[in-house]
Amino acid sequence: AAVFNWPDPLLDSLDHLLYLTATPVSTLALNCGMRDNSTVAAQWLRLAYHDMATHDSTTGTGGLDASIAFELDRPQNVGVGMTISLLDFASVPNQYVGKADVIAIGAINAVVGCGGPAIPFRGGRIDATEAGPATVPEPQQDLASHVASFKAQGFSETEMISLVACGHSLGGVQQVDFPLIVTEDVPTGIQTFVSTVGFDNTVVKEYLKGTTENVLVVGSNITTRSDLRIFSSDGNVTMQSLASPETFNAVCVDLIGRMLDTVPSTVTLTDPIEPFDFKVWNTFLFPQGGSLAFLATLRIIDTGLNRTVTMFWKERTGTFCPAAGCSIPPFKVSTDDATFLATVKGVMAFKSHLFNATIDLATSISHFWFEVNDNDGSAPFIVDNHGANYTIDHDVVLYDPRRSSVTEFDGWMMVVGVKDPSTSINMTALTTFAGKTVTVPFELDSSNPSTDGYTFYTSQLRGPTPTTTVLAAVNGTAYSLWVPFMTTPGV
């Protein structure tokens, strides 16, 4: 699994979306909830497949890259589910997580949300800037072209059978989208693939028993019986193997996982991201009343232990702390709910330990770490970023959450303190709100006079919850400061 070495904005953001925060992508598909006669989950899974289906394994182009956003006017991508699913995800991306990663997370949450197994998630997809080829398979095509399509996408004939069965475990065919396939009137407007709602192998069982109502198998239009041609293409051998629920789940985890990880050959995905045992986040360092305030949160998977956590730090220059480091206890310990996906992985909640340190201005801070005592007789242990320490790169460009302010109509006035900007300074904010990233300039902040060696600059950001990367060149040195949250308890 991926190792979280702080700071890592991509892993930090992805972990947050997968396991901690209630966002549209972690909540809307829960309980296999209905929408547009089908389920949100079915819509999300189909979206992911159609996005991936532009992959060409010989050229290494296309794949899960959110190119689907440019391909919605094609007949192969007909259906309100496609548009509405992209809208579901619109607010989720930031400067590090693109739409394609969110589509993949959506597909994983779709499957677990309908009672299916957890598919491992890897991150780091890169969003396409234009449409891919029109290579999504269509029901009126013959078996040979379907075999060729799946081969181009990187799947064998057997895998094609299984992947279609996994996908067509959810949802169905909408009459408005395919009137030539759903020829008989259906009161709900949809002919579902399966008689039950939920991600399981009923699709296989009903097919083998001959009770299926899947119109791509038994529809009156023989030309569009693509599922029948595919499922029976090896004499039902593969379908029979999927009659075991355990085999079905294991095969679908593998194949949907591979489908989601099908990306252009120029993209490298992270290792699978599992909930991190220890995660530092929500760090803020800023000048405050003749000192530096330093806020940090250590999030630990809640194991039921009544742990005591102490934060330590050392100076940047000179001596101020004892040899073992300055230290403080948390000012607050809170229990945070985990997402449904986390609970499927056995993580029911997180314990957040929040620290608020007052740092000597002159000697500043170079790094910090934690000591954790399980209070169960075992020896206390150190959490120090896998031996590398949590290193604070600089105290030159600092986001100041106390001097920053939010107004109902204008969004955030972001205030950044710059140390001794005696000569040149050039600073912009790359900021994302509601999924859109823009660059905004900073100007000298006339309402916050220079103090404690810092001069303040301000930038007008949109929205109540922007996430921002401050890019600065101060006296010729480049600084980058990621500000995922504008505020935190203790500010």
Ligand code: HEM
């Ligand atoms: C030869 C390959 C395939 C063909 C011809 C095909 C065809 C179709 C058609 C015609 C629909 C109805 C869509 C609508 O009414 O708007 C549909 C729905 C669906 N397909 Fe496929 N499909 C194929 C493969 C796959 C694969 C590989 C997956 C995912 C792994 C998948 C997932 C879905 C899902 C989840 C739905 C239901 C959507 C909903 O209810 O909103 N399909 N498919």
